[in-house]
Amino acid sequence: MAEYELLPSSEADDAQPEVVAKKTTTTTRVASLDVFRGLSVFLMMLVDYAGSVFPIIAHSPWNGVHLADFVMPFFLFVAGVSLALVYKKVTDRLEATWKALLRALELFFLGVLLQGGYLHGITSLTYGVDIERIRWLGILQRISVGYIVAALCEIWLPCQRWTEVGFFRNILRTGALHFYCLQYTWGCHMDCTVPDWQFKVLHSTSSLLPANGSDVYTVACSVRGDLGPACNAAGMIDRYVIGIDHLYTKPGYRNLKECNSSNNGQVSESSPSWCHAPFDPEGILSSLTAAVTCIIGLQYGHILTQLQDHKERLYNWSGSSFSFLVLGLFLAFAGIPLNKSLYTISYMLVTSASAGITFCALYILVDVYGYRRLTSVLEFMGKHSLSIFVLVGSNLAVIAIQGFYWTAPENNIVSVQVWQLVFTENTDSLDCNAFCAQMIQLLRYFL
Numbered sequence: 001m002a003e004y005e006l007l008p009s010s011e012a013d014d015a016q017p018e019v020v021a022k023k024t025t026t027t028t029r030v031a032s033l034d035v036f037r038g039l040s041v042f043l044m045m046l047v048d049y050a051g052s053v054f055p056i057i058a059h060s061p062w063n064g065v066h067l068a069d070f071v072m073p074f075f076l077f078v079a080g081v082s083l084a085l086v087y088k089k090v091t092d093r094l095e096a097t098w099k100a101l102l103r104a105l106e107l108f109f110l111g112v113l114l115q116g117g118y119l120h121g122i123t124s125l126t127y128g129v130d131i132e133r134i135r136w137l138g139i140l141q142r143i144s145v146g147y148i149v150a151a152l153c154e155i156w157l158p159c160q161r162w163t164e165v166g167f168f169r170n171i172l173r174t175g176a177l178h179f180y181c182l183q184y185t186w187g188c189h190m191d192c193t194v195p196d197w198q199f200k201v202l203h204s205t206s207s208l209l210p211a212n213g214s215d216v217y218t219v220a221c222s223v224r225g226d227l228g229p230a231c232n233a234a235g236m237i238d239r240y241v242i243g244i245d246h247l248y249t250k251p252g253y254r255n256l257k258e259c260n261s262s263n264n265g266q267v268s269e270s271s272p273s274w275c276h277a278p279f280d281p282e283g284i285l286s287s288l289t290a291a292v293t294c295i296i297g298l299q300y301g302h303i304l305t306q307l308q309d310h311k312e313r314l315y316n317w318s319g320s321s322f323s324f325l326v327l328g329l330f331l332a333f334a335g336i337p338l339n340k341s342l343y344t345i346s347y348m349l350v351t352s353a354s355a356g357i358t359f360c361a362l363y364i365l366v367d368v369y370g371y372r373r374l375t376s377v378l379e380f381m382g383k384h385s386l387s388i389f390v391l392v393g394s395n396l397a398v399i400a401i402q403g404f405y406w407t408a409p410e411n412n413i414v415s416v417q418v419w420q421l422v423f424t425e426n427t428d429s430l431d432c433n434a435f436c437a438q439m440i441q442l443l444r445y446f447l
Contacts, residue, residue: 030085030304030367031366031367031372031375031379032359032362032363032365032366032367033078033081033082033359033382034378034379034382034383035362035366035375035378035379035382036074036078036358036359036362036382037075037078037381037382037385038375038377038378038379038380038381038382038383038385039074039358039362039378039382040071040074040075040078040385041381041382041385041388041389041393042378042381043067043068043070043071043074044071044389044393045388045392045393046067047059047067047068047071048393051068055255059252059340060252060340061252061253061254061255061256062228062229062252062253062256062339062341063337063338063339064337064338064339065338065340065347065350065351069340069347069351070351070354070355072139072142072290072340073290073293073348073351073352073354073355074351074355074358075139075143076142076143076146076290076291076293076294076297077293077294077296077297077300077352077355077356077359078297078355079143079146079147079150079294079297080146080150080293080294080295080296080297080298080299080300080301081297081298081300081301081304081359082297082301083147083150083151083154083294083297083298083301084154084298084299084300084301084302084304084305085301085304085305087151087154087155088305090154090155093155093156096151096155097151097152097155097156100147100148100151100152100155101148103147103151104144104145104147104148104151105144107140107141107143107144107147108140108141108144108145110140110390111138111139111140111141111143111144112134112135112136112138112141114138114140114390114394114396115135115138115139115140115141115394116129116134116135116136116138117129117130117133117134117135118134119394119395119396119399121395121399132245133245133246134246135246135247135248135249135280136242136246137238137242137246137247137248137280137282137283137284137287138282139282140389141282141287142282142287142290145287145288145290145291146287146290146291146293146294147294149291149294149295150291150294150295150297150298153295153298154298181288181289181291181292182289182292182345182348184288185285185286185288185289186345188233188234188237188285189225189227189232189233189234189285189342190224190225191224191225192224192233192236192237193222193223193224194221194222194223194224194226194231194232194233194235194236195221195222195236196218196219196220196221196222197218197219197221197236197239198216198217198218198219199216199217199219199244199276199277199278200215200216200217201215201217201276215276217273217274217276217277218273219231219273219274219277227337227339227342227344229251229253229256229274229279229341230272230274230277231274232342233285234283234284234285234286234341234342235277235279235283237283237284237285238279238280238283238284238285241284242280242283242284244277244278245278247278247279247280247283248278248279248280248281248282249278251277251278251279251280251281251341252281252341253275253279253341254267254275256275258271258272258275259271259272259275260275279341281340281341285342286341286342286343287343289343289344289345289348290343290348292348292352293348293351293352293355296320296324296352296356297352297355299320300317300320300356300359303316303317310363310367310368313363314360314363314364317356317359317360317363318356318357318360320356321352321353321356321357321360322353322357323353324349324350324352324353324356325349325350325353325354325357327349328345328346328347328348328349328350328352328353329346329350331345331346331349332346332350338350362375366379
């Protein structure tokens with residue numbers, strides 16, 4: 001997390017040299033930004049672990065937004081704000097570009113390791129992945145794309161000071177870049193004709209075992225401008241460029257009523273053919289639109305670094321946020337659905353506006369009024385967000401704990417079977433004697 005100086009330039013000019021040298025070495029973290037990042041991590045863990053119990057907070061199957069659909073835009077927004085602080089003063093553009101590329105590559109390949117299929121989750125005691133079926137895209141990969149796009153914009157494109165050109169001119173100037181990026185992605189959605197396509201579903205559910213057969217499905221499309229799960233241009237581009245075997249095999253649209261999915265995620269054979277198809281919600285086309293969220297966060301970071309007065313910052317932030325919100329809702333009512341999987345323009349605007357409004361609220365609470373004790377846990381999580389994502393969000397800590405088991409690998413401390421031993425068979429109440437006996441037995445094995 002970068003740091004910046006809060007000393008106004010006018011005060012620095014009037015101060016004595018000794019005082020200036022002392023003050024310029026004192027930097028202050030933007031606490032609200034750490035809190036916002038920590039809030040995003042907390043929401044990620046909440047929807048991951050509680051989403052199966054409360055479906056209303058889990059990802060929307062297709063159109064519409066739930067609580068989980070705000071997590072990714074929040075991460076992208078925070079990344080953009082942070083970039084404005086990191087590259088506030090760039091002396092060597094080539095060196096800065098090289099460091100940004102290395103950082104993006106680190107995030108990308110870390111995401112491949114965590115979400116590419118190498119780890120099989122907490123229900124499996126195996127690991128490893130077939131290179132021909134590895135998933136190349138995911139959460140960290142999307143953040144890396146947004147990060148490098150916004151970083152290159154910040155390093156190489158000129159940035160006028162907000163105090164010089166004002167609020168609306170900056171919105172128009174930065175809006176041109178947003179417009180070209182969104183025009184390209186939306187043009188692909190509307191102008192690309194999606195032909196009929198086929199795919200195979202392997203019978204083997206493990207990436208370690210060879211497939212013992214496959215079923216071939218055909219999806220009838222031959223349409224243009226379709227935004228449904230079967231015949232959208234984003235899926236077609238991913239199938240051609242990345243390959244269908246490298247896409248996410250459990251897309252959220254399987255929870256739609258048309259797919260008749262069971263509780264364990266199995267799709268009925270009577271469901272439409274596209275219900276069985278893989279689809280990546282972090283695909284190529286949607287990642288380009290997602291990068292705009294990172295650029296929007298970059299503009300909020302410019303306000304933070306160039307304006308010193310709290311009221312001026314909040315005025316510009318709130319003006320941008322509510323402008324994006326109104327425009328996003330207008331497009332949603334005009335027929336462009338709020339869709340996280342396709343990262344539609346309306347979805348991008350509404351979620352970016354929500355991120356901006358949330359950041360304003362946290363800035364007032366933490367940096368203006370100084371209520372840091374109330375958000376100390378979130379601030380800690382924000383400072384260690386990547387570590388928490390790797391250990392908790394990707395279940396790496398749980399998977400590591402499973403390596404310690406009792407007699408058989410299936411009887412590890414995470415497994416439900418172990419905890420079932422301490423409950424009586426006929427009641428739901430805890431048998432204390434059985435519990436103590438089992439714990440003593442476990443301690444004997446481990447000690």
